[in-house]
Amino acid sequence: xxxxxxxxxxxxxxxxxxxxxxxxxxxxxxxxxxxxxxxxxxxxxxxxxxxxxxxxxxxxxxxxxxxxxxxxxxxxxxxxxxxxxxxxxxxxxxxxxxxxxxxxxxxxxxxxxxxxxxxxxxxxxxxxxxxxxxxxxxxxxxxxxxxxxxxxxxxxxxxxxxxxxxxxxxxxxxxxxxxxxxxxxxxxxxxxxxxxxxxxxxxxxxxxxxxxxxxxxxxxxxxxxxxxxxxxxxxxxxxxxxxxxxxxxxxxxxxxxxxxxxxxxxxxxxxxxxxxxxxxxxxxxxxxxxxxxxxxxxxxxxxxxxxxxxxxxxxxxxxxxxxxxxxxxxxxxxxxxxxxxxxxxxxxxxxxxxxxxxxxxxxxxxxxxxxxxxxxxxxxxxxxxxxxxxxxxxxxxxxxxxxxxxxxxxxxxxxxxxxxxxxxxxxxxxxxxxxxxxxxxxxxxxxxxxxxxxxxxxxxxxxxxxxxxx
Amino acid sequence: xxxxxxxxxxxxxxxxxxxxxxxxxxxxxxxxxxxxxxxxxxxxxxxxxxxxxxxxxxxxxxxxxxxxxxxxxxxxxxxxxxxxxxxxxxxxxxxxxxxxxxxxxxxxxxxxxxxxxxxxxxxxxxxxxxxxxxxxxxxxxxxxxxxxxxxxxxxxxxxxxxxxxxx
Numbered sequence: 001x002x003x004x005x006x007x008x009x010x011x012x013x014x015x016x017x018x019x020x021x022x023x024x025x026x027x028x029x030x031x032x033x034x035x036x037x038x039x040x041x042x043x044x045x046x047x048x049x050x051x052x053x054x055x056x057x058x059x060x061x062x063x064x065x066x067x068x069x070x071x072x073x074x075x076x077x078x079x080x081x082x083x084x085x086x087x088x089x090x091x092x093x094x095x096x097x098x099x100x101x102x103x104x105x106x107x108x109x110x111x112x113x114x115x116x117x118x119x120x121x122x123x124x125x126x127x128x129x130x131x132x133x134x135x136x137x138x139x140x141x142x143x144x145x146x147x148x149x150x151x152x153x154x155x156x157x158x159x160x161x162x163x164x165x166x167x168x169x170x171x172x173x174x175x176x177x178x179x180x181x182x183x184x185x186x187x188x189x190x191x192x193x194x195x196x197x198x199x200x201x202x203x204x205x206x207x208x209x210x211x212x213x214x215x216x217x218x219x220x221x222x223x224x225x226x227x228x229x230x231x232x233x234x235x236x237x238x239x240x241x242x243x244x245x246x247x248x249x250x251x252x253x254x255x256x257x258x259x260x261x262x263x264x265x266x267x268x269x270x271x272x273x274x275x276x277x278x279x280x281x282x283x284x285x286x287x288x289x290x291x292x293x294x295x296x297x298x299x300x301x302x303x304x305x306x307x308x309x310x311x312x313x314x315x316x317x318x319x320x321x322x323x324x325x326x327x328x329x330x331x332x333x334x335x336x337x338x339x340x341x342x343x344x345x346x347x348x349x350x351x352x353x354x355x356x357x358x359x360x361x362x363x364x365x366x367x368x369x370x371x372x373x374x375x376x377x378x379x380x381x382x383x384x385x386x387x388x389x390x391x392x393x394x395x396x397x398x399x400x401x402x403x404x405x406x407x408x409x410x411x412x413x414x415x416x417x418x419x420x421x422x423x424x425x426x427x428x429x430x431x432x433x434x435x436x437x438x439x440x441x442x443x444x445x446x447x448x449x450x451x452x453x454x455x456x457x458x459x460x461x462x463x464x465x466x467x468x469x470x
Numbered sequence: 471x472x473x474x475x476x477x478x479x480x481x482x483x484x485x486x487x488x489x490x491x492x493x494x495x496x497x498x499x500x501x502x503x504x505x506x507x508x509x510x511x512x513x514x515x516x517x518x519x520x521x522x523x524x525x526x527x528x529x530x531x532x533x534x535x536x537x538x539x540x541x542x543x544x545x546x547x548x549x550x551x552x553x554x555x556x557x558x559x560x561x562x563x564x565x566x567x568x569x570x571x572x573x574x575x576x577x578x579x580x581x582x583x584x585x586x587x588x589x590x591x592x593x594x595x596x597x598x599x600x601x602x603x604x605x606x607x608x609x610x611x612x613x614x615x616x617x618x619x620x621x622x623x624x625x626x627x628x629x630x631x632x633x634x635x636x637x
Contacts, residue, residue, distance in 0.1 A: 325489070326496055329497040343507060347517050354520065361531065364531055364538075374542055381605065400621070405616075
């Protein structure tokens with residue numbers, strides 16, 4: 001598809017929203033994408049458009065919504081969801097389990113079995129209640145360390161149900177902690193030797209802090225925030241730093257805050273931005289989209305929701321297909337209508353130009369019409385004799401014609417016959433081709449057989465009578 | 471925890487149906503326009519041909535008049551009215567008899583809305599040719615629309631199936 005063509009088509013259809021959506025669907029521009037997370041009775045959604053700055057929607061979704069609340073929320077989501085392609089839902093740290101533990105495999109025990117055993121040892125009562133996955137990391141000490149990310153199944157189900165009630169089945173469910181760690185580990189400005197780094201994700205009503213040492217996660221915590229103000233954030237961060245020093249006997253060497261917005265309001269605590277442009281939510285959303293595209297971060301969607309997601313995707317694809325179909329039909333309609341209008345105009349114009357000429361030659365045209373009719377009738381009457389004469393002139397000695405069929409409407413005739421030698425048939429065909437009234441002579445069939453007369457060649461030839469010129 | 475919130479997938483289904491209905495309507499309209507377009511194209515071609523004929527006649531009228539007159543002098547249009555069925559049958563039978571052909575079947579019928587006479591007869595090739603010659607030289611409208619001649623094994627005769635028309 002020509003990109004310039006569809007770009008032009010989009011501009012042309014600016015005032016027709018439905019058709020503009022078709023054109024949008026056809027072009028190669030990226031579709032709208034959304035990243036959401038629940039926060040204190042609200043669904044915060046960061047919407048990424050086609051190259052525009054992301055926008056933020058905060059939709060009130062109470063724990064026990066009334067039908068009116070739901071309807072309002074659905075309408076708000078439907079407003080920006082129509083052109084949206086991918087929806088990623090992020091579970092915040094407070095609803096998750098993150099643990100690090102050493103992993104020593106016993107003799108004869110596989111790594112997978114060791115992981116399973118250690119998970120049951122670390123969480124004896126919770127292992128079946130949470131959906132988790134385990135990654136291995138090097139923390140600078142001998143042996144490997146397991147890093148467990150998990151979400152309570154009940155929490156996950158509840159959040160997915162709440163999303164579904166709003167008409168959304170996400171394409172991926174990620175854990176914010178894992179996303180932040182992935183973002184930091186893949187940050188081009190990160191240095192391998194950076195020790196005791198605090199990663200801070202300042203969400204509206206909570207602060208998530210990751211303690212990272214040389215790229216490995218040491219601990220992850222979240223802190224509630226009294227108010228969404230810099231002073232409150234600074235107080236929380238101060239607490240987090242002190243907690244880290246107290247627990248790990250180490251001083252944080254660097255504090256990195258997600259996003260690159262000014263952090264001057266952190267009460268004098270020096271910090272740098274990381275993870276990309278814009279405020280926290282934009283950086284987190286952008287990271288989620290990158291992680292989704294690369295498949296690098298674990299998708300916590302339960303198996304029981306896979307089918308619903310597939311149906312949701314199929315539904316979106318069906319809509320897209322139907323829109324494409326309608327656009328194709330609209331293009332065909334416009335093309336046909338414009339061609340029909342052009343033909344009608346041309347015919348009318350010819351009529352206008354012909355009128356004076358036609359009046360002056362009317363009598364001659366009648367004479368012409370009679371002459372053509374007479375010639376046509378003469379031809380109809382003479383055609384069978386023309387064929388017989390042509391056959392007689394072209395048939396060589398030793399060739400016998402068995403049958404002749406002629407159709408006046410199609411001006412076609414066919415011959416069947418036999419000859420004692422093959423070259424007689426070729427001579428006959430050449431003779432027929434020379435006849436002035438014949439054309440398109442073709443040998444349709446040639447067979448040889450032997451009987452008491454010797455070798456006999458049977459043939460079938462088809463030919464046309466030349467069309468008369470008007 | 472709420473567990474029975476309604477699914478709103480029907481909203482998306484309504485979207486599909488809306489697009490599909492729109493697509494179907496557009497296809498129907500486009501198909502209708504394409505038919506109109508085909509008809510208009512034929513009309514335009516005829517108008518072009520007619521216009522170019524008129525132009526040619528207006529430029530070289532004398533030359534064309536001479537050619538048409540010559541054609542009409544050499545091959546005049548068949549005279550008189552087209553024969554009624556009974557008269558047509560009788561005339562045809564007389565013609566067959568005059569050429570010593572052995573008529574085995576004569577059946578009037580209709581093909582594509584026009585009346586035809588289907589004949590089957592036997593005779594020598596010379597007699598069949600004579601019959602065709604007489605048809606050609608006759609002043610009437612009758613002509614051969616279909617002809618099938620088959621040589622008969624071991625005999626010097628042919629079997630002919632002929633359809634005559636007057637249109």
